[in-house]
Amino acid sequence: MRDEHATRTNLLLLWRPLAFIALLLLLWEIGIRRQASHLLPGPWGVVGGIVDLVRHGLLLKYIVASLFRVTWGFALAVVTAIPLGLAVGWYRRAEMALNPILQILRPISPLAWIPIAILWFGVGDLAAIFLIFVGCFFPLMLTAIDAVQSIPAVYVNAGRNFGLSSAALVYRVLYPAVVPKLIVGLRITLGIAWLVVVAAEMIAVSSGLGFLIVDARNAGNRYDLVVAGMLIIGIIGLLLDLGMQSLEKVKSFRWGYSED
Amino acid sequence: MNALSQPAKWERFFWPVVATGLLLALWYYSVRWTGTKVFPSPREVEKGLAELLRHHVLWNDIIDSLRRVAVGFGLAVLVGIPLGLTLGWYPAANQVVNPTMQILRPISPIAWIPVAIIFFGVGDNAAIFLIFLGAFFPIVVACINGVANVPSVYRRAGRNFGLTPPQLLGRVLFPAALPQILVGLRIALGIAWLVVVAAEMIAVDSGLGFLIIDSRNSGKRYDLVVAAILLIGAIGLILDVAFRRLETLRSVRWGFRHES
Numbered sequence: 107m108r109d110e111h112a113t114r115t116n117l118l119l120l121w122r123p124l125a126f127i128a129l130l131l132l133l134w135e136i137g138i139r140r141q142a143s144h145l146l147p148g149p150w151g152v153v154g155g156i157v158d159l160v161r162h163g164l165l166l167k168y169i170v171a172s173l174f175r176v177t178w179g180f181a182l183a184v185v186t187a188i189p190l191g192l193a194v195g196w197y198r199r200a201e202m203a204l205n206p207i208l209q210i211l212r213p214i215s216p217l218a219w220i221p222i223a224i225l226w227f228g229v230g231d232l233a234a235i236f237l238i239f240v241g242c243f244f245p246l247m248l249t250a251i252d253a254v255q256s257i258p259a260v261y262v263n264a265g266r267n268f269g270l271s272s273a274a275l276v277y278r279v280l281y282p283a284v285v286p287k288l289i290v291g292l293r294i295t296l297g298i299a300w301l302v303v304v305a306a307e308m309i310a311v312s313s314g315l316g317f318l319i320v321d322a323r324n325a326g327n328r329y330d331l332v333v334a335g336m337l338i339i340g341i342i343g344l345l346l347d348l349g350m351q352s353l354e355k356v357k358s359f360r361w362g363y364s365e366d
Numbered sequence: 367m368n369a370l371s372q373p374a375k376w377e378r379f380f381w382p383v384v385a386t387g388l389l390l391a392l393w394y395y396s397v398r399w400t401g402t403k404v405f406p407s408p409r410e411v412e413k414g415l416a417e418l419l420r421h422h423v424l425w426n427d428i429i430d431s432l433r434r435v436a437v438g439f440g441l442a443v444l445v446g447i448p449l450g451l452t453l454g455w456y457p458a459a460n461q462v463v464n465p466t467m468q469i470l471r472p473i474s475p476i477a478w479i480p481v482a483i484i485f486f487g488v489g490d491n492a493a494i495f496l497i498f499l500g501a502f503f504p505i506v507v508a509c510i511n512g513v514a515n516v517p518s519v520y521r522r523a524g525r526n527f528g529l530t531p532p533q534l535l536g537r538v539l540f541p542a543a544l545p546q547i548l549v550g551l552r553i554a555l556g557i558a559w560l561v562v563v564a565a566e567m568i569a570v571d572s573g574l575g576f577l578i579i580d581s582r583n584s585g586k587r588y589d590l591v592v593a594a595i596l597l598i599g600a601i602g603l604i605l606d607v608a609f610r611r612l613e614t615l616r617s618v619r620w621g622f623r624h625e626s
Contacts, residue, residue: 123461123466213601
């Protein structure tokens with residue numbers, strides 16, 4: 107009896123969200139049918155757009171171009187911001203000194219840097235990578251600073267009292283305490299990187315998913331391709347987020363000092 | 367928290383001033399040494415700022431940007447909080463809607479620009495729509511998580527005291543979830559500030575984002591570009607600080623936890 111109930115709820119769990127999506131698609135189709143202008147595509151038009159993109163070999167090319175830029179910008183930010191943030195967080199005076207500058211630079215939309223990026227790097231991959239780097243650097247650095255500072259002093263003192271060398275202190279106390287917070291920060295930052303790359307590609311380069319959207323609109327109002335591009339951006343963003351989420355579950359990262 | 371002694375009071379002001387001074391000096395001398403004619407020195411940026419102030423364009427742009435953020439963010443709050451609370455309250459409804467939201471959420475608000483322009487034309491409404499989209503999803507997600515994280519003990523206690531569902535929502539769930547909701551609102555406000563700059567670069571012809579693109583395109587006034595960038599940072603910081611103030615208000619700090 108219970109088992110039967112459980113399988114039934116499982117089926118319902120699977121069935122209802124799909125039904126909801128189907129309903130939305132239906133509403134979309136009806137909405138498109140009813141309006142006179144033929145600019146916006148219906149669901150079928152978008153599927154056709156995706157097929158078109160695949161057939162011309164553009165889809166894969168653009169996805170790779172966007173992911174390439176995100177990978178480089180994000181990786182550069184991780185490699186520089188995290189060590190810097192950890193060091194700054196460890197020394198209170200350094201944190202005091204840099205905090206006002208960081209606080210001013212952080213809320214600047216990475217997109218506001220576009221003219222400067224183009225000035226320094228020209229129109230091209232480097233400008234886009236720079237924008238992603240800028241967008242990721244400040245949140246990551248602040249996360250790292252915060253992660254170090256939120257280690258309770260007791261743990262560090264205890265480590266010292268047990269006679270740990272500095273290296274051992276870093277590896278056995280600092281590192282495990284900091285990693286869970288860093289991973290949360292990395293996940294949020296990757297989301298920002300994905301947001302920035304689309305905008306950067308709309309303005310600064312001529313390939314990638316952001317460019318696809320702007321180009322499809324400007325060259326002949328192909329709104330089916332615009333919506334197809336948006337959908338693909340959403341799906342890839344979701345996959346990236348799920349990937350980072352699965353990192354959070356890796357056991358060796360989960361230590362922290364939290365209760366579990 | 368490290369071994370160094372507690373910093374003295376004067377150091378709180380001393381180190382930031384030193385660091386900012388060093389940064390400005392570095393900026394100044396790298397502009398001089400590279401002999402660039404395009405990139406402005408700190409002095410020129412200051413002059414640019416003064417010029418903007420004198421011509422009163424600056425205030426109009428700032429007010430335009432802030433107005434768009436206020437309306438877009440306000441709409442997102444008005445729609446997002448009730449929706450998020452409802453979805454958090456009925457997990458079954460959440461399961462139905464969740465997959466759709468997960469796909470829509472990672473779509474960069476910037477990617478909606480072509481669609482926004484079809485719906486609303488070039489103008490304020492398009493920008494407001496983009497800000498709404500950028501702020502809406504983080505707010506809804508924060509509300510769902512906030513309500514879902516309220517310990518079930520509190521709900522049951524509320525029921526046992528004979529609270530009706532609206533009372534339960536208003537007097538137990540909402541206050542308990544409020545701290546988490548506020549964090550979500552603050553993140554959403556940061557995103558709104560990021561999106562408004564991008565939207566103004568593409569979709570309208572006023573505001574700080576437009577100021578940046580316009581100063582670059584009409585005569586390569588990079589002093590104005592950098593001045594506008596710094597202003598965006600400063601205003602973003604002010605918004606963030608104001609919001610943090612809100613979080614520390616007593617009536618908001620209820621949240622059932624560590625009440626002193």
